[in-house]
């Protein structure tokens with residue numbers, strides 16, 4: 001082994017003492033036992049950081065295997081690892097490369113235990129979590145984040161939560177009864193919606209053309225009836241008077257789908273409909289173009305014969321003479337196609353999709369369907385050309401059309417760095433009992449004075465960090481904020497009684513749908529028990545789940561005598577220590593109006609409206625002996641449907657960051673990136689020194705002195721925010 005792979009032949013204690021200057025923190029680091037969940041982009045960074053910081057006992061869990069697409073940023077892996085377990089490879093590579101080594105034997109000091117599994121499995125129960133000093137989440141989905149959040153609350157283990165998406169990221173500490181938990185503040189959904197008239201009539205951005213191309217795909221091959229043709233808004237003022245007749249003829253023609261089917265998906269017919277006739281029609285809507293450049297039309301035959309000359313300064317390259325280079329397909333996908341290549345792709349993909357739609361009847365848009373992406377990329381680029389909008393490569397079209405947020409490795413690096421800083425902060429202020437654990441000790445039963453001091457130290461020293469780069473330029477900014485206290489009626493961390501009103505039709509909902517869609521997916525439970533509140537009746541027991549067959553799952557809820565309008569169910573997940581009362585209302589919703597969901601969470605106002613209806617005798621069913629909420633209406637949580645968005649995020653959704661809670665640009669002050677480590681390390685060192693008092697035996701005095709002196713420099717004032725340059 002050469003010297004580059006063995007950089008740390010000194011005693012790791014010596015190294016850490018030198019870098020951190022705090023023997024007590026070093027002792028705590030070396031004694032901690034950490035669970036790291038996720039060995040992806042952030043996980044690799046964190047694992048490296050933990051080992052370099054001298055942590056010796058780490059468990060890393062990941063359910064996935066290494067994919068080629070991970071290699072550009074998940075630096076512990078190389079192409080020989082593709083197909084192998086992320087956790088197993090991450091553990092061995094990271095120890096070999098980053099662990100401190102015994103100065104005598106040269107062997108790595110740290111032990112990283114890999115687990116190739118899902119943390120959602122029931123065997124990772126509360127006792128399992130309790131062996132760790134703290135948990136770090138380096139995940140990519142909110143279902144798992146919510147679960148680990150609840151498990152850490154239940155086991156009273158601190159959790160460092162993190163996320164990254166493109167140039168944005170965040171890191172925070174979650175500690176039961178001290179800070180907000182993951183479910184206290186639900187992230188808002190992205191609203192990537194565009195005005196229909198912009199998409200149909202006046203696109204100005206590549207994404208408008210891509211959205212239009214996806215609509216066209218859905219209209220030609222999917223189920224939608226919504227036409228992508230110009231939206232005339234029935235406003236005659238859009239047209240010059242002489243055009244009004246044409247306007248009428250345009251609005252009364254058949255849909256694009258009907259027309260294209262009638263031509264058996266003839267490429268020329270489709271092309272000239274959307275890029276010639278529709279564009280000419282739009283051009284005649286003179287008022288649209290008073291402040292915009294009027295679009296230009298394209299003729300199929302001119303392109304097919306090579307006569308068309310493309311005036312294409314927007315993309316600063318190519319005309320139809322330029323042929324796509326014979327580069328490999330990955331590189332070619334990242335190039336902007338020449339118009340003639342676009343034309344070939346359009347004709348070929350249309351012909352393949354025509355065959356498929358004949359067989360399959362309905363095609364669903366899927367970003368991993370190469371032919372579908374070809375079609376959308378080619379038509380969106382032609383449309384961009386018509387509207388003088390820069391064209392995009394197939395790769396970019398795929399990302400934008402698939403709503404894929406690219407992972408940026410420097411964001412993961414910054415997030416990883418802040419996680420390590422957070423671990424130092426956390427270790428410097430938690431009670432020694434959490435580090436040097438007595439197996440049988442219940443940390444919630446610790447002396448309340450000690451817990452109070454610990455809480456104060458955590459609030460003072462641990463932080464919430466946001467990384468952002470809204471303009472996608474070279475400057476990333478980091479905002480450091482104070483951790484906020486728990487929200488009183490949080491579904492996960494509040495000890496109050498939680499009651500939620502949920503409405504759906506009992507006579508068409510099966511037990512299986514209720515359990516899978518509502519109890520597990522909506523409320524993110526993994527081992528639910530459901531009983532009728534106040535009655536000794538069980539609807540569902542987690543321990544019997546394996547014995548429940550399809551006949552029972554297929555049973556309609558209305559077939560259970562106690563499942564009636566206004567019944568109150570008690571939903572519990574004992575592992576997650578999660579409990580909520582569900583007041584059921586027997587109501588049916590229009591699926592389309594209700595975002596495709598058959599159920600709806602109602603808030604207090606909606607409930608009141610329903611009650612009024614009941615009073616007016618409009619209530620369909622009233623069941624007399626039904627147990628109702630103990631507190632009747634007074635303690636119902638005022639839970640907007642939006643409040644549950646956090647548990648509605650799909651597993652495969654891009655990591656979601658709430659833009660709204662990233663502070664304004666004006667709030668940032670500037671720090672050069674090169675100064676970052678020094679500044680932060682100095683701060684950490686000084687705050688740890690002040691709080692740790694150099695105590696060697698790790699007793700509670702540490703926390704006492706933290707309470708007295710340990711004000712964080714990072715949090716000198718509320719909302720003190722730093723801006724950091726990363727270039």
Ligand SMILES: Nc1ncnc2c1ncn2[C@@H]1O[C@H](COP(=O)(O)OP(=O)(O)OP(=O)(O)O)[C@@H](O)[C@H]1O
Pocket residue numbers: 037038039040041042043061062063064069070086117118119120138139140141144407
């Ligand atoms: N329930 C789970 N149990 C264990 N690991 C999980 C669980 N859910 C997600 N993970 C892991 O968390 C990691 C998150 O890493 P990252 O965000 O970089 O995602 P990725 O899948 O590696 O990359 P990308 O999604 O960008 O292709 C992944 O390796 C994923 O397998």
Ligand SMILES: [Zn+2]
Pocket residue numbers: 180181182183184185486487490491492493494
């Ligand atoms: Zn909470």
